Amino acid sequence: MGLSKAAMSGIARDLIALGVLHETETVQGQGRPSILLDLHPEGAFFVGISLLEDPAPLVLSDFNGNILARQTMPLSRDPGVIAGLIADALPKLLSGRKDAKRKLYGLGVALSGFVDERQANCVQSTLLGWQDVPLAQIISQKCGIDTFIENDAKAVAVSEKLFGSARDVQNFSVVSFDDGIGCAHFIGGKLYRGNHGGAGEIAHCTIEPGGSPCRCGKRGCLDTVASLKAIREMAKAEGLSCHSIEDLETEAARGNAAAVRVLHRAGNALGLAIAHLIQFNDPGMILIAHVEGRFDGLFGTVMRQTAEANVLPRYAGQTPIRTHRVDRDVWARGAASIAAHNFLIGPTPN
Template identity: 40%
Template sequence: MSKAALTALVRDLLEQDILCEQEPVYGAGRPSVPLVVRANAAWFIGISLQDDPAVVVLTDLHGTTLARIELPRLPDPEACLASLAGAVGDLRKSLGKNREKISGIGVALPGFVAKDRQTCLACTALGWRNLNIGTVLAERTGLPVWVENDAKALILGEQLFGPLKGSPDFSMVFVSHGIGCAHIVNGRLLWGNAGGAGEISHAPITVDATQALPCRCGNRGCLETVASLLAIGNAARQAGLPTSTRELTLLAAEGHPQALTILHRAGSAMGIATAQLIQMLDPSHVVVMLDSALKDGVYGHALQHEADSHILHRPNTHTMINFRDFEPDSFARGAASLAARYFIFGHGDV
């Protein structure tokens, strides 16, 4: 862009109160005036259907949560969307005159979403298929709505608001009842042919047919059947142990052999899957979001060890594996980032 075009653009953003000037920075030559985006230039609503209860948050343009509502995640589409529209209405009413600052709504759900970011193609957790969530919610709320897979919304929120927003190549994995994964490659979300890029939860991890457990997807031996919270809980229940992650981790720390075996097996499987991810995509970072008890215990140590053991280390480079505590609100903030993208860029392409 020319200096004149850039000056005109900045002036326009300053007049709209989207940018603001900071204190001048003095050095050699003329002082420079840093510009920052105003956090309250616009607000966004993010809805997470990743788990029950559903979470609805109000965020500013820096991704900070200003308000939140929890409500039951209803499987009936009509009842669910009516409930979500009601929660959005409650948030708007609480803002009074500031309600006009809300610029859009994002929705994150565990399932496949069409490229139009309006239609849920399939969501096993809710039993939804070919449901146009975006249009219905937009009609009920009067706000533009965009829909995305939960893992993809999570990484888009990280790219826009998180610590890795300057990184062009990184991956995110979360370990919950299921396992989600998404990738930013060359600065853009890796979508795949049908939106399934990053679906490691249902990648095969067990080749021994005698140990391959059935998965809810209809296949056997998927990563989810070994490394997810659901798999860990099922294994603990069969062994007569507590199904709570924290209690199981404490037992393992005390040397309980069955607890150690369950958590080590699950963490090792996740570590091997992470190594495969690194080998294929060569990201600068892999962010692994999981329960703090898993992160600091046998599961996390096994994950890190197996990942390190199966990565072909390249000269002068190293993929960093960063553990983060699992935060359910992260999905809702990621959903809000979908709406923020349209406000900032005029489109949602990433």
């Protein structure tokens, strides 16, 4: 942070007194051992909500990203109704934790769509049918808590940066692999949202020119070949009875040519998109977060091979591609981390 030893000493003392930091382990070396500091788990609490599924999950998260409680509420497309449902669900979520109630410093919402850079307004969401909805304001007025909203993939990226495996990586991209494909970039240690909030929308990059029509209006989007939904549909079109990647992998291992074809085509598309990501942005890590599916079979192998084969040979293998199976709570946890990030760092300047 460019501060002297003395300044850090004072700031750390204050933050420990505030209950935000606490001393963890000591590290031995030459000389007096260092005492490591970390966020105090009970220093602050946040609520995260995912509007990606029905019923919508709500989680209570501590300052280390641990989930302390979990609730669900029905999904609605009406912002006012959503705010009311959240307000109703909060007491149950916080019940029995009076410190959490007192130190509840923020609320985050993850949704599919575009969000403005103030993380306050939903500019557009096809899934929710929204256009310029000031969701953060509506919720914070109803619930009396600082509220921030964010795109699903970007929320997961922030979560990985704050609490996950990307803590020490300055530049990385998260690919969220589910029914649809999302992506978000961290650049220079900060979330990069793009000039219109569209950075990372790799789902609709053209990966098979002239390929299958996409719901976006174009053809050959990555989403039409590599998403879970696309894989299911390709399997169906091939006349296969199985739907999930797991089943397809089993079939492929048995030598079913149609299953091999589907997994190859999907893995190839995703691998090419990741290769482009590496060539364009040279991230320090690519993290694929998937709720379902497997990346240790043919699909994953083809994906990795294609990714390696389509970057400058000099760079092949230089960018770690990690796959990370996550539970259904990623989105809600990601949402909570958006609130935590705003509490920690504050709103972005400019």
